[in-house]
Amino acid sequence: SFDPEILQGVAGSRHHPAMALLLEEAIGEDALALAEKLGAVSIHPDIDRLDIETVNHVQSRGFFVFPYNVDSETKICRAFKMGIDGLFVDDPKMAIMCCQDIPERCSGAEDCSKR
Numbered sequence: 001s002f003d004p005e006i007l008q009g010v011a012g013s014r015h016h017p018a019m020a021l022l023l024e025e026a027i028g029e030d031a032l033a034l035a036e037k038l039g040a041v042s043i044h045p046d047i048d049r050l051d052i053e054t055v056n057h058v059q060s061r062g063f064f065v066f067p068y069n070v071d072s073e074t075k076i077c078r079a080f081k082m083g084i085d086g087l088f089v090d091d092p093k094m095a096i097m098c099c100q101d102i103p104e105r106c107s108g109a110e111d112c113s114k115r
Contacts, residue, residue: 020044020066027054032061042066044088047075055082073098 020042021035026049035043042064045054055065068088070079076098079087089095 018042022068023049025049027058032058032063035063036061042085044068047079047087050079050082050084052082055084059083059085070095 019038019040021031021038021040022044023031024046025031027043027045031043040063043058044066045068047067047070050065050067058065064085066086066088067079067084070076070087070089071091073094076087076089076095080099087095
């Protein structure tokens with residue numbers, strides 16, 4: 001959920017599901033602190049607000065990174081080069097075709113570390 005109050009309500013319930021923090025803004029320390037407080041297992045940022053340093057930092061804090069708005073082959077390649085744990089796409093068929101041979105398809109994609 002994008003709404004921290006809803007997440008806090010779910011986290012406070014006796015039997016709650018695995019939780020994730022869905023973010024519209026860039027991942028900052030406040031978001032990571034909230035995710036830790038909620039016991040979230042993953043962070044779901046917009047791919048356009050993500051870079052390799054952030055992915056590494058979030059993962060070093062113990063969270064999985066699953067970006068959304070990954071809606072092109074270039075963004076899929078960029079996401080995998082950053083070392084994400086999974087992704088959300090609008091076109092699963094395109095993603096499946098692209099992911100079948102990620103190393104070959106992504107060899108010419110832009111260097112994600114410069115974003």
